[in-house]
Amino acid sequence: MFLAWRWCRCWIRRGVFLVLGIALIMGLRWPALSKPAFAQVESIALWQQASFPVENFQAYTSAFGYRTSPTGGGGSQFHYGLDMAAPQGSYVRNWWSGKVIEVSDHTSCGTSAVIQSGQWEHRYCHMSGWVEVSNGRRYLVDPDGSIRYEQGQELPTGERLGRVGMTGRTTGPHLHWMLKFNGEWVDPGLVLRAMYEAQQAG
């Protein structure tokens, strides 16, 4: 399948698996990182804890990297996330436990949340709902999806962060998922690959 192939082609397999595993260990301060010989085993255990970020996943519709503009205008642009198509209303799940450092609804990312987990930042775009400010506190709310949480709140892995929507600049319902490690963009496809390999190993 073309989309699957296109997503696969950027995997640099084992090396990346190991490097990301070690990066994750450092980023999340896994307690037993003193023995490098066990690093890979521990990274497998770590990746097994992560949550796939969307329910009812259908297809990867746009990979991380250069692409032609999907909304016209020609030219190529860098796509700093992974697009994951899912039916409108599907729940978006928190990839890793962490703190909500931003909720927003006024950019091309639409109704969105950013979670910080150690040195990782994960951003979820184009969700349903909106941001509500009350008593100086900022909440992401989606009443039809029973979603309400506050900027600054700690959320566990797998928590419902919202639902796939059409907010912001988007041509169809999907989750635009973005990852940063130490302030640098990371291809979310590599992370999902590491999670997949860890599940196969487990």
Ligand SMILES: [Zn+2]
């Ligand atoms: Zn996207």
